[in-house]
Amino acid sequence: MNDTFMKTKPVFPLLVSMALPNVISMLVNSLYNIVDSLFVARISEQAMTALSLVFPVQNLINAISIGFGIGINAQIALYLGAGDREKADISATHGMALSMLHGLLCTLIGIAIMPGFLRRFTADESLVSMGVLYTTIVFLFSIVNMANLAFEKMFQAVGRMKTTMAALIAGCVCNIVLDPVLIFGLGPVPALGIAGAALATNLGQFVSFCIYLSCYSTADLPVRLRRKHLRPNAVLDSKLYAIGIPAILNLALPSLLVTFLNSLLAAFSQSYVTVLGIYYKLQTFLYLPANGIVQGMRPLVGYNYGAKEHGRVAKLYRLTLGLSAAIMAVGTVLCLTISGSLIGLFSSNPETIAIGAKALRIICLGFIVSAVSTTSSGALEGLGKGMPSLVISLCRYVLFIMPLAWLLCRAFGPTGVWHAFWITEVCSAAIAFVVYRKAVAKK
Template sequence: MNEKFMKEKPVFPLIMSMATPMVISMLVNSLYNIVDSFFVAKIGEDAITALSLVYPVQNLVNALAIGFGVGLNAVIAFHLGAGEKEAADTAATHGFLFSILHGIIAAAVSIPIMRPFLKMFTQSENVISLGVRYSTIVFSFSIVIMISLAYEKIFQAVGRMNASMAGLMTGCIVNIILDPLLIFGIGPFPKMGIDGAALATGIGQVSTLLLYVVLYAVKKPSVTINRKYLKRNKAIDRKLYFVGIPAAINLALPSLLVSSLNAMLASFSQIYVVVLGVYYKLQTFLYLPANGIVQGMRPIIGYNYGAAEHKRVKKIYDITLVLTAGIMLFGTVLCLALPHKLIGMFTDNPETIDAGKKALRIISAGFVVSSISVTSSGALEGLGKGVESLIISLCRYAVIIIPTAFVLTRIFGADGVWNAFWIAEAVSSVISAVVYKKAVGNKLNSRRAENDF
C-alpha cells in the first residue's frame, strides 16, 4: 500500500476517510461499555459498584496497551513519512515483541493486587468478592489486549483504518451478544453473573485478535513483523518508549483521578461512587468518538511532519479541533436536556438518579472547551512529542482537578467534585494552547522534522 496519499490528498476528506472508521468503531465500543454496565446493573447495585471500583486498574492495563500502541503508531508513521522503510519494519517488530512482554507483566501484577485495592474503598465483602471475581477473569486476558493493540496501531500507521475498525467492532459485537447470555444463563449458556460479564469481555478481545491475525496474513501491510528485524536497535526502542511511556501515563491518569475522587465521594455516600462510575461509562459516548477522530489524525500528522509538510500539519490540527468540538457540543446538549434518562439506564434508585442528574449538568459545562486539550494532546503524540502531551494530561487529570475537588468538597460537599471537572477543563485548555504552540509552532519553520523526533 502506498502511504503517499497522506501528504497528497486534500486535508478534510483525508481526515474524514481516516477518522470515520475509527469513530464508528469507537461508537460501537461506547455502546459496549453502556450495554455491559446495563446488564451488570441488573445483577444489583453492588455489582455496578464493584465494576466502578475495578475500573481504575482495568483502565491502567488498557492505558499501558494503548499508550505503547500510540508510540508504535507514531514511530512507524514518522519513518514512513521520512522514507525509511526498514526503520518502520524494525519499529513494528520490536513493538510487537514488547507488547507480549507487557501483557505478561500486566496479568502477573494486576490479579494479586485487586483484593487489597478494593478494600481501600469499601468494607462490603460482597462488593469486594464481586470485584475480585470480575477482575481475575478480565486481567487473565491482558496479553491478548496488548497484542491486539499492537496489530491495531500497525494497521492504523499505514492508513488501513478499515482493518482496525473491523477488529474493534468484532470484539465489541461479540461482547454485546455474549453479555446477557453468560450473565443470565440464557439458552444453553450457564448463569455466571458478573463472571459472565468478565468472560464475555475476554472472548470479545480474543475475537478481535483472531481477526487481526487473519487480516495480517491475508493482506500484509506495507510494514511487516519479521524476525530479521529483531536485532538490537536502541534508537528505535528509545523512540517507542519516548512516546509510548508518556502516552501510557496520559491514559493511566484517569485511574489515579477516579481512585482519588472515589475516596472523596465515599466519605459522603456510596451513591456518589455509583454516579461517578456511571458518568465514566456515559462519557465514553463523547470521548471515544472524539478519540476516534484523534486516532485518524495521528498517522496523518506524524507522516506529514516526517515529510516536512508543515502547512498541512497546521491545517490537520485545525480541522481536527473543529470536529472534536462539534462532538463535545452534542454531548453538552444531551446532558443538559436528558440527564435523568441517561442515569436511569443504570439504576432505579431515585436518590442515585437525582444525584446523577445534577452531576451531569455541572460536569458537561467543561465538555466543549476540553476539545482543545484532547486535540492538542493527540496531535503532540502523533508528532512524537510525548512529554508535552503528558503535561496537558497531568493538568486535566491530576494537577488541577484533584486539589480543586479536595478544596471544593470541603465547601460544597459532593457537588465540589462535579464542579472541579469543568474548572479543570477550562484551565487546562488555556495551558494546552500554550504548550502546543510552544512545542510545535516554532518547529514548523524548520526544513527537516527528523532532528526534532
C-alpha cells in the first residue's frame, strides 16, 4: 500500500478524508454513550449515580488504552514518513504486546480497588454494590479493549480510517441494540439491570475486535505484526512510553478531576454528583467528534514532520483548530438554549434538572476556546512531543481548575465549581498556544 499520499495530497481534502470517518465514528460513539446512559437512568437515578461514581476509574482504564495507542500511532507514522518500515513494524508489534499486558494489569488492579474507591464517596451500600458489579464485568474485558485500541491506532497511522470507522460503529450499534435486551430482558433473556449494561459494552468491544482481526488478516497494510520483532528493544519501547505516558496522563487527568470535584459536590447534595456525571456524558457528543478531527490530524502531522514537510504541519494545525472550534460553537448554542431538556433526558427529578440546566449554561462558556488546548495537545502528540502536550493538560486539569473549583466553591457554593470550568479553558488556551509555538519551533 502506498502511504505517500499523506505528504502529497492537498491539505484540506486530505484532512477531511482522514477526519470524516473518525468524526462519524465519534458521533456514533457519542450516541452510544448517551443511549447507554439513558437506559441506565431508566433503571433508577441511583443507578445513574453509580455510573457517575465509577466514571473516574473507567476513564482511567480507557486513558491507558487510548494514551498508549497514541504512542503506537505516532511512532508508526513517524517511521513510515522517514521511510523506515522495519522500525514501524517493530513499533506495531511491541505496541500490541504491551497493550495486552496493560489490559491484564488493569483487570487485576481495577477489580481489587473498586469497593474501597466507591466507599470514599458514598455510605450507601446499594450504590457500592451496583458500581462494583458494573466495573467487575467491564474490567474483565480490558485485554480486548486494549487490543482494540492498539489495532485502531495502527490502522489510523497508515490512513485506514474507514476500517476503524466500521469497527467502532459496528461495536457501538451492537451495544445499543443489546442494551435494552440485557438491561430489561426480552423473551428468554432475563433482566440483568446494570450488569446487562456492562455485558452489552463488552460484547460490543468483542465485535470490534473481530472486525479488526478480519481486516488485518486480509488487508495489504504497510505495517505488520511480526513474531520475530517480539524480542526486547529497550530503545524503541522507551520511545513508545515517552509518547504514550504523557498521552495517558493527558487522558487520565479528567479522572483525577472528576474524583476531586465529586468530593466537593457530594458535601452539598448527591444531585450535584449526578449532574456532573450527566455533564460528562453529554459533553462527549461534542468533544468526541472534535477529537475525531484531531485523530485525523495526528498521523498526518507525524508523517509530514518525519518527512520534513513543516509547512504542511502548520496548515494542518490551523485547519484542525478551525474545524474543532466550529463543533464547539454548535455545542455552546445547544447548551444555552435547551439545557433543561438535555438534563431531562437523564433525570425526572426537578431538583437535578434545575441544577443541571444552570451548570450547562455556565460551563459551555468555555467550549469554543477549549479547541485551542485540545488541538495543540493532539498536534504535539502526533509530532512525538509528549511532554509539552502533558504540560497543557496539567494546566487544564490540575493547576487551574482544581484550585479554582476549591476557592470558588467556598465563595459561591456548588455554582462556583461550574464557573471554574470556563475560567480554566480561557487560561489553558493561552498557555497551550505558547507551549505549542515553542515546541514546534524546535525542529
